[in-house]
Amino acid sequence: MEAIHTHRNNHKANSMARKIPNVFWLLILVFSCIILIGNTKASDGDAREAYIVYMGDLPKGDFSSPSLHTSMLQQVLGSNAPESLLYSYKKSFNGFVAMLTEEEKLRIAGMDGVVSVFSNERKQLHTTRSWDFIGFSQQVQRATIESDIVIGVFDTGIWPESDSFKDEGFGPPPSKWKGICQTASNFTCNNKIIGARFYRTDGLFKEDDLRSPRDTNGHGTHCASTAAGGLVAMASLYGFGKGTARGGVPGARIAVYKICWSDGCHDADILAAFDDAIADGVDIVSFSVGGTSINTFEPHNMYPMIYAGNAPNTTGNFTGLSSRFCSRNSLDANLVRGKIVLCDSLTNGRPPLVAGAAGVVMQDTSFQDYAFSFPLPATHVGVNDGSSISEYVNLTSNPTATIFKSYEANETLAPFVASFSSRGPNRITKDVLKPDLTAPGVDILAAWSLVSPVTRVKEDRRRVPYNIISGTSMSCPHASAVAAYIKSFNPSWSPAAIKSAMMTTAFPLSVATSPEAEFAYGAGHINPLKAVNPGLVYDSESIDYIKFLCGQGYSTKSLQLVSGDNSTCSGVINGTVWDLNLPSFALSTMSLKSFSQTFKRTITNVGLPSSTYKATVTAPQALKINVEPSVLTFTSLGQKLSFVVKVEGTIGRTVVSASLVWDDGTHRVRSPIVVYASS
Known part of the structure; x- marks a missing residue:
């Protein structure tokens, strides 16, 4: 299915913009797709947590940020100041990260020179016919300096062995590059992936975390290959989307900044990555983090079918009122094993899989324009179809079913903004239009980590080099790649000029398919060929x-x-x-x-x-x-x-x-x- 295109605009991101230098936000305005969720704030008022202290732009002239920041902490913490200081930002803005109690935070916030103090919040993670769909073919004109453009990918890391990141034909990194390659866990860079770093300021690695720029999730690899992956023929997910996978600027270099782990992406690590990326010589930052179905299985037989509400795990004190939603541990394995289960909500498919189900049908009112992938044969239907299936299951003595493998089709209404995409208006500055524009974001095929399951469900044993996923995170690298493409022809343009070029050349979308109009699609759908010459x-x-x-x-x-x-x-x-x-x-x-x-x-x-x-x-x-x-x-x-x-x-x-x-x-x-x- 051709991608339905989406770009999210989340309101809470605007509140964070007030905490970080406006000029700094100007630099990343076009390229970041940020949704802020979660909070690591401790419930105990005396407990320490990581806070970010923002003190504005860096002072001019000679300046030692660690000394200043330690001195400030000493006024509040005394001799405990050095061990409280987790990170001192030196290149992007004046600020630091420290472990503080609520009272200590308030004292720091009252000091001269402090603009704001805010919690180290945790973000969550939110790719190749899409380029052809928007008129950006393999034969487009390329600038001779495309290989000098460096895209910084802030995400879960990268799988360097992917065919999308081979460096044949690439010379050494551009002379402006000042970054490094952290080579832990057998990770190596090349002339395509020219830099890699990983961040965990609080040092609290989890059991599933690999202390390396290597991607164990798949999300970062997917985004990086969408933006700047090389050409890979015959790529597909079990036959879906078969064709040449490629990024928007395959000649560009990639710098990896792993800021996301098994428990999310923390503000302090994100800001540290920006600090390094600016000094390293990154040109464009692609930042894809935030706050109907594809069944890849071939059918084998007809299976008995059971309604989840009739199969509660009573030993776990579940009733039909809860098991009907197929929540975790709610299903009786003795009743559902080898059967197709009808659930009354959308899940990731893990509970039926763990209970031994042969397949799952999920009826739900949520996203009908989003192709989820599941670890067992599955289908996601709307309430009308779901009611018909439910009637059949409950009124038939021996209901049976099979779930056929999905097939590809063209969405004739595309492009339009997906139902799950956030909408404007801008609630902070009401007379600034948001979102700016839209880009491809649904059912995007791109490279994947070979240690991450197709569905990210650990019981799913399938491993693939290319995967299909959807979200704002898929829109972001499309926009990042277009920005890099523009910059390769116009290296002296400012971020504001690049953003303007992208917006003023976008083609308008229809209010018939996106009734929220500009509050859904902004200036319109991204148009790379026109954007390079606005x-x-x-x-x-x-x-x-x-x-x-x-x-x-x-x-x-x-x-x-x-x-x-x-x-x-x-x-x-x-x-x-x-x-x-x-x-x-x-x-x-x-x-x-x-x-x-x-x-x-x-x-x-x-x-x-x-x-x-x-x-x-x-x-x-x-x-x-x-x-x-x-x-x-x-x-x-x-x-x-x-x-x-x-x-x-x-x-x-x-x-x-x-x-x-x-x-x-x-x-x-x-x-x-x-x-x-x-x-």
């Missing part, structure tokens, strides 16, 4: 964000902590959120109340030296949109021209969509305009 870009510099922060009410002290210099809001024309130079326009308002809002933007010519662009606005009757000037004439590359967009009207519906296109006859530079009724 014509115009909406660029941003540090001063733009300083003006924005001043407009948001930052004090001089807070501003300097973030900027790391002597920036001040005095004498600076405060910027509003509507003037931040983004390639999208968003306005929150009240339903049935008239509004009028002006947006200021500046665009940079990266297309033809002499060109004239005309503005075209597409909008519903509820909106009156005026662009001034409506014609922009450029006379040189790199020239910047400004314009103003005025949006007026009254809306009754929740979301009203419009768009602005700058067209010179060759390039169409499109920006979404969204007005919505905010609660």
Whole structure:
């Protein structure tokens, strides 16, 4: 099945953005897909836990961060300070990780120079027809410097022996590369995987953890090969998705930063990896962590069928009310062994497998556009089909069934945003549109770790070199690869310019298949070939964000902590959120109340030296949109021209969509305009 495409935007990620330097977030804005979940906070107020102390940007000049951080801790902990300090960030920002009680955390938070103190939260992990689907064939033009681009993959590590990471034809790493290869557990790098590190700041490795950059999960290998894997012919998962597996930038190098373990991915390790990646010379960071079915088994026989609610494990004090959901240990093995079990919810298939079932049918209202993989013959059906199956099982004296192997088909409605993808709006800064854009994310075939089961269920004995999985994590390396592709042709472009190119060249999706409109798909579906030559870009510099922060009410002290210099809001024309130079326009308002809002933007010519662009606005009757000037004439590359967009009207519906296109006859530079009724 062709991939249904998805990109998640999780709201809690925005709260973390307030804790980390805004300029730092600008650097990784396009490439990170982060969902924050979980908390390791101890219930005992006197117990120590790892806290991250953020102190803004690095000071200018000579600076010894470990000495400063130890000194600060000594003021609170005395002689215990050195053993409390777990990590001192030296390259990306000023901050450290320390074991603190709640009281000690509060004392540290009150010190001069401390912006915020937050818990070391734990994230969870959330690939090849997708490139052809988005018009990015094997024959696309490649830049000569693609092999100088280094993609840093923050994930579960990598399986270096995979055919996707062979280094035939690669020369030595680019001269800018300063990283290392931690070669524990027989792990070696090559001229494709040029660097590898692993992190566990708290030192609390679990039994299943391999202290090495080697991937024992599969997720990191999958993401790395999606972004930059080489060409591998006849790759498939038991015949599904058979074809040439390849990454978006197969000529790029890979640097591995293993920050995820059997119990998740911790903030302190993630930030340490960023610290190293910046110093190592990474160009793009691919960060794929966060907070219907494929049956690969061939049918053999017809099997008896039983309803899970009629097979409770009574010795374990389970009743039919719980066993019907096929929860852990809830099934009586004597009753389900050798039978196909009908369950009333979606599980990973492990409980029926452990109980000896021959197969499982799961009826559920959840994700019907997500192809799960299970460790035994299985199928996932909706409630209507489930009701019919349930009626058959309960009203037939000897019900039997078989589960056929899945088959491939094209989803004619694709691309659309998957049901499980998170939606906007942005709850922190309401007038910044999120998500930015969409990328392939469902049923993606890519490389896999040979020590990780197909389904990640330990009782599943099957091992495969390529696997099919879905999620935001699969969207992220697609976006990372496209960003790297753009940078290989435009090495001097800023992250903001690359993001703009990706957004303004995306092709719009249909509200018919994604009714949440831009709050589901942002600017649209990623289009790599057009993104490399967008014509115009909406660029941003540090001063733009300083003006924005001043407009948001930052004090001089807070501003300097973030900027790391002597920036001040005095004498600076405060910027509003509507003037931040983004390639999208968003306005929150009240339903049935008239509004009028002006947006200021500046665009940079990266297309033809002499060109004239005309503005075209597409909008519903509820909106009156005026662009001034409506014609922009450029006379040189790199020239910047400004314009103003005025949006007026009254809306009754929740979301009203419009768009602005700058067209010179060759390039169409499109920006979404969204007005919505905010609660």
